[in-house]
Amino acid sequence: MIDMHCHIVPFTDDGAVDNDASLEMGKLAMELGYTDIICTSHYIIHDIENDYSEYRDNVEKLNKLFEENGITVKLHPGNEIFFTNDIVNLVKDKKVSSLNDTKYVLVEFPLFNNTLPMNAYDEFNALQDAGYTPILAHPERYDFVSKGVECLIPLVESGVLLQANMGSINGKYGKHAQKNIKKMLKLNMVHFFGTDSHNTSVYEMQEKALKKVKKIIKDDELIEKIFVENPQKVLNNEKISIWYPKSK
Numbered sequence: 707m708i709d710m711h712c713h714i715v716p717f718t719d720d721g722a723v724d725n726d727a728s729l730e731m732g733k734l735a736m737e738l739g740y741t742d743i744i745c746t747s748h749y750i751i752h753d754i755e756n757d758y759s760e761y762r763d764n765v766e767k768l769n770k771l772f773e774e775n776g777i778t779v780k781l782h783p784g785n786e787i788f789f790t791n792d793i794v795n796l797v798k799d800k801k802v803s804s805l806n807d808t809k810y811v812l813v814e815f816p817l818f819n820n821t822l823p824m825n826a827y828d829e830f831n832a833l834q835d836a837g838y839t840p841i842l843a844h845p846e847r848y849d850f851v852s853k854g855v856e857c858l859i860p861l862v863e864s865g866v867l868l869q870a871n872m873g874s875i876n877g878k879y880g881k882h883a884q885k886n887i888k889k890m891l892k893l894n895m896v897h898f899f900g901t902d903s904h905n906t907s908v909y910e911m912q913e914k915a916l917k918k919v920k921k922i923i924k925d926d927e928l929i930e931k932i933f934v935e936n937p938q939k940v941l942n943n944e945k946i947s948i949w950y951p952k953s954k
């Protein structure tokens with residue numbers, strides 16, 4: 707299993723606070739059956755702008771530390787890019803890492819805006835024109851989705867993939883996100899789950915969350931796609947065939 711959204715690199719963002727915290731997260735991930743984690747530290751213009759090379763060195767250092775401590779989970783570079791102008795050039799100019807240096811790029815929107823960012827489609831189109839596939843992080847958490855998760859359908863139809871957070875189904879981010887994720891699962895609007903772990907808490911609630919997801923989806927093939935096949939395709943830079951929401 708692959709965790710494609712995780713803030714496990716220490717001293718980088720609001721995730722793991724030190725090496726011990728990263729080791730604790732890695733150990734728990736391994737026990738849960740994760741083989742790979744894509745490190746998706748925040749990249750926020752004018753706020754968290756980690757140096758590209760230094761960040762990737764830190765991912766490698768953490769890989770070594772894991773090996774020394776018997777943690778078999780393999781770490782890969784990536785970023786969670788806070789929505790901004792010209793994302794495509796941030797990727798091309800190697801300011802940020804796509805997911806495991808593939809054509810998949812993880813983008814997050816501001817949480818509390820009540821509309822989609824005005825230039826969202828322009829930015830995503832520019833990425834797509836350059837051969838990248840945008841993945842929107844935790845759509846269920848955004849305020850603008852309170853209008854109804856159906857407002858995300860045009861995004862999916864334009865080729866944006868949706869990555870939900872495991873914690874949302876357990877209510878970690880409140881009733882709003884929990885309600886949205888349930889609806890998204892019913893409408894078949896989730897292409898991946900990530901943990902978005904900043905510490906061990908989501909891993910600790912993982913089994914409970916998985917049970918809840920399975921109760922809603924009830925389709926083993928789809929579960930396998932969301933939790934295993936699609937993240938593996940991201941890691942391998944393979945094409946993912948998009949499925950469209952049921953309400954369409």
Ligand SMILES: [Fe+2]
Nearest residue numbers: 711713786902
């Ligand atoms: Fe995140």
